[in-house]
Amino acid sequence: xxxxxxxxxxxxxLFQTSGSIIMLLAVIAFFAVVAPGFFSLSNTTNIIRxxxxxxxxxxxxxxxxxxxxTDLSIGAIMGLSTSVTAMLMLKGVDPVFAxxxxxxxxxxxxxxxxxxxxxxxxxSFVATFGMWSMALGIALVVTEERTLYxxxxxxxxxxxxxxxxxxxxxxxxxxxxxxxxxxxxxTATGTSxxxxxxxxxxxxxxxxxxxxRKTLIYTFSSFMAGxxxxxxxxxxxxxxxIDPIGYEFDSICAVVLGGTAMSGGRGGVKETLIGVTLIATxxxxxNVAGVNTYLQLVLLGVILILAFVGxxxxxxxxxxxxSRPVTASGGTL
Amino acid sequence: xxxxxxxxxxxxxxxxxxxxxxxxxxxTLLLFVALAVVxxxxxxxxxxxxxxxxxxxxLCLMGCGMALxxxxxxxxxxxxSVGALSSVLGATLIAGGHISLGVAVAIAVGAAIGFLxxxxxSRFKLPDFIMTFSMMYIARGLALTYTQGQxxxxxxxxxxxxxxxxxxxxxxxxxISLIVLLILFLALKYTTFGRGxxxxxxxxxxxxxxxxxxxxxxxxxxTISGLLAAVVGLIYVxxxxxxxxDLGQSWTMDAIAVCVIGGIxxxxxxxxxxxxxxxxxxxxxxxxxxxxxxxPSRFQDFFMGLVVVLTVTADxxxxxxx
Numbered sequence: 001x002x003x004x005x006x007x008x009x010x011x012x013x014l015f016q017t018s019g020s021i022i023m024l025l026a027v028i029a030f031f032a033v034v035a036p037g038f039f040s041l042s043n044t045t046n047i048i049r050x051x052x053x054x055x056x057x058x059x060x061x062x063x064x065x066x067x068x069x070t071d072l073s074i075g076a077i078m079g080l081s082t083s084v085t086a087m088l089m090l091k092g093v094d095p096v097f098a099x100x101x102x103x104x105x106x107x108x109x110x111x112x113x114x115x116x117x118x119x120x121x122x123x124s125f126v127a128t129f130g131m132w133s134m135a136l137g138i139a140l141v142v143t144e145e146r147t148l149y150x151x152x153x154x155x156x157x158x159x160x161x162x163x164x165x166x167x168x169x170x171x172x173x174x175x176x177x178x179x180x181x182x183x184x185x186x187t188a189t190g191t192s193x194x195x196x197x198x199x200x201x202x203x204x205x206x207x208x209x210x211x212x213r214k215t216l217i218y219t220f221s222s223f224m225a226g227x228x229x230x231x232x233x234x235x236x237x238x239x240x241x242i243d244p245i246g247y248e249f250d251s252i253c254a255v256v257l258g259g260t261a262m263s264g265g266r267g268g269v270k271e272t273l274i275g276v277t278l279i280a281t282x283x284x285x286x287n288v289a290g291v292n293t294y295l296q297l298v299l300l301g302v303i304l305i306l307a308f309v310g311x312x313x314x315x316x317x318x319x320x321x322x323s324r325p326v327t328a329s330g331g332t333l
Numbered sequence: 334x335x336x337x338x339x340x341x342x343x344x345x346x347x348x349x350x351x352x353x354x355x356x357x358x359x360x361t362l363l364l365f366v367a368l369a370v371v372x373x374x375x376x377x378x379x380x381x382x383x384x385x386x387x388x389x390x391x392l393c394l395m396g397c398g399m400a401l402x403x404x405x406x407x408x409x410x411x412x413x414s415v416g417a418l419s420s421v422l423g424a425t426l427i428a429g430g431h432i433s434l435g436v437a438v439a440i441a442v443g444a445a446i447g448f449l450x451x452x453x454x455s456r457f458k459l460p461d462f463i464m465t466f467s468m469m470y471i472a473r474g475l476a477l478t479y480t481q482g483q484x485x486x487x488x489x490x491x492x493x494x495x496x497x498x499x500x501x502x503x504x505x506x507x508x509i510s511l512i513v514l515l516i517l518f519l520a521l522k523y524t525t526f527g528r529g530x531x532x533x534x535x536x537x538x539x540x541x542x543x544x545x546x547x548x549x550x551x552x553x554x555x556t557i558s559g560l561l562a563a564v565v566g567l568i569y570v571x572x573x574x575x576x577x578x579d580l581g582q583s584w585t586m587d588a589i590a591v592c593v594i595g596g597i598x599x600x601x602x603x604x605x606x607x608x609x610x611x612x613x614x615x616x617x618x619x620x621x622x623x624x625x626x627x628x629p630s631r632f633q634d635f636f637m638g639l640v641v642v643l644t645v646t647a648d649x650x651x652x653x654x655x
Contacts, residue, residue: 070462072466116642116646120646120649120650121649122599122642122645122646122649123599125408125462126589126599126641126642126645127642129410129586129589129638129641130638130639130641130642131638131642132638133586133634133635133637133638133641134634134635134638134639134642135638136634136635137632137633137634137635137636137637137638138635140629140632140634141629141632141635144629145629246470249466249467249470252463252466262460262463292478294473294474294475294477294478295474295478296474297470297471297473297474297477298470298471298474298475298478299474300470301467301468301469301470301471301474302467302471304463304467305453305459305463305464305467308457308459308460308463308464309453309457309459312457312458312459
């Protein structure tokens with residue numbers, strides 16, 4: 001981080017952000033031509049509403065990826081918070097309490113993730129994949145493997161409502177994005193997250209409570225997944241444990257396409273917002289153009305792999321530019 | 334406790350750890366069997382034991398592919414989806430009467446996808462779990478696109494033999510699984526191919542400097558993993574007499590659980606294929622008891638996740654103590 005003034009490093013994020021913006025514009029232009037009805041006000045609000053769920057989940061994922069981890073449990077945690085909220089509301093619990101309890105459960109799962117990864121020291125994808133399985137299992141038990149519906153529609157205002165013509169979910173996402181951006185870039189705790197991501201040992205030696213911060217980040221990620229689950233519930237007005245499965249995949253796609261480095265320490269929520277817009281636009285465009293849902297999975301998988309190949313290429317370019325050729329060729333293994 | 338500690342401490346550090354790990358696993362296994370026999374009704378019935386044996390060996394077979402990828406320090410998350418894709422493709426041909434062609438196509442597809450996984454991981458240095466995670470969705474998406482949600486039924490009788498048949502008193506899947514386990518066990522222990530896999534998993538740089546082609550080993554491991562996923566897929570299709578793109582959603586987690594309990598290390602370069610038998614037995618018994626006790630079937634997901642995290646944690650601490 002201290003070397004941020006050297007030339008290649010300063011140019012890199014700029015290139016990445018503009019790269020994903022160019023990609024976004026290209027995608028929009030492509031679908032505007034190919035799919036009639038794509039470029040309309042109603043469809044745009046639809047994209048925003050779809051994308052806002054992903055945005056919330058991806059913000060949490062961004063934090064985990066910034067510290068060099070991955071959270072594979074996001075989809076299952078969303079399913080869990082959706083199911084718990086629906087189940088509680090069906091039992092007659094006040095919706096506000098139902099939401100709070102669901103969020104607390106989600107955060108608790110995240111805390112377990114954090115403890116298993118940081119205190120015990122397992123790989124993040126092993127621990128979070130285990131949590132994925134556990135949360136899915138509990139959610140399926142809560143919903144009894146059915147789709148729950150018929151609860152009061154109070155939450156729908158979160159998704160359907162507008163303030164001064166602006167959809168509520170957009171306001172929610174922008175406010176949260178603003179707060180998180182400010183937190184990451186302007187507060188000492190926020191910048192310490194970058195420090196942890198770029199060099200864990202250096203961060204620890206400079207007195208940052210690494211284990212605590214990292215555990216809290218996993219907790220936060222699951223909390224955001226819980227929030228995304230609530231918005232998912234508000235959108236579909238029915239709850240099933242399995243429907244949100246797959247958001248972990250979309251969220252990693254969004255974060256990586258936005259330009260946050262998988263190795264940690266580089267990126268942010270602003271970039272993720274662009275990545276989310278890209279994924280949401282792609283998904284929506286493919287829907288409007290009549291590409292079936294199954295094929296969309298295939299395309300997203302290919303895109304994620306390509307994004308990674310691109311990131312690796314860029315890293316090796318950067319390495320070659322910033323270090324002597326001997327270390328670059330010897331150290332790439 | 335203390336009487337057991339003394340001989341363990343006397344052993345060399347390495348041997349002691351192995352001894353302890355095996356002992357701990359064996360005790361867990363015995364505990365499971367004892368609990369199951371005492372508390373679960375119908376557990377010890379002949380029909381159930383036959384069913385259990387078949388499941389245990391299928392779990393071992395799933396674990397084989399995963400274990401190979403874990404040995405080189407990777408992870409194959411695409412296992413279930415690859416099994417589904419290759420078997421639905423093969424099933425179309427098989428249902429048309431071309432049994433051997435269908436089986437060959439399924440296995441070739443599985444191996445090809447595995448090869449692609451290995452190639453991308455070694456050539457572009459992608460993180461293993463990202464490549465195979467993407468492949469999990471790609472293969473599932475392709476399988477669903479191909480079948481459009483329709484299952485293929487009424488497969489020819491000779492093919493069903495793979496899943497339902499017997500040789501003498503022994504079910505065919507058990508025999509296939511035993512053969513694969515034996516071949517892999519011997520290959521890993523006594524051939525340069527196998528020693529190379531261990532070397533790559535233990536230390537990539539050291540393996541490279543001692544003249545082992547790391548990319549080639551990675552490609553080999555993932556290709557065999559994909560191939561075995563296709564074999565498991567075919568056996569399941571033959572057993573269910575239907576090929577469906579939804580096949581194998583839980584295989585990845587099951588396979589990881591089998592490997593972890595079987596003593597294959599996530600860090601790579603450590604583990605024994607005979608351990609998979611133990612892993613398969615534990616997971617098979619857990620699954621079986623959950624079914625017999627009438628616990629909601631999807632609660633298995635919860636247990637698998639819990640078992641994986643707990644076992645890896647226990648291993649981690651066992652290593653730390655050394």
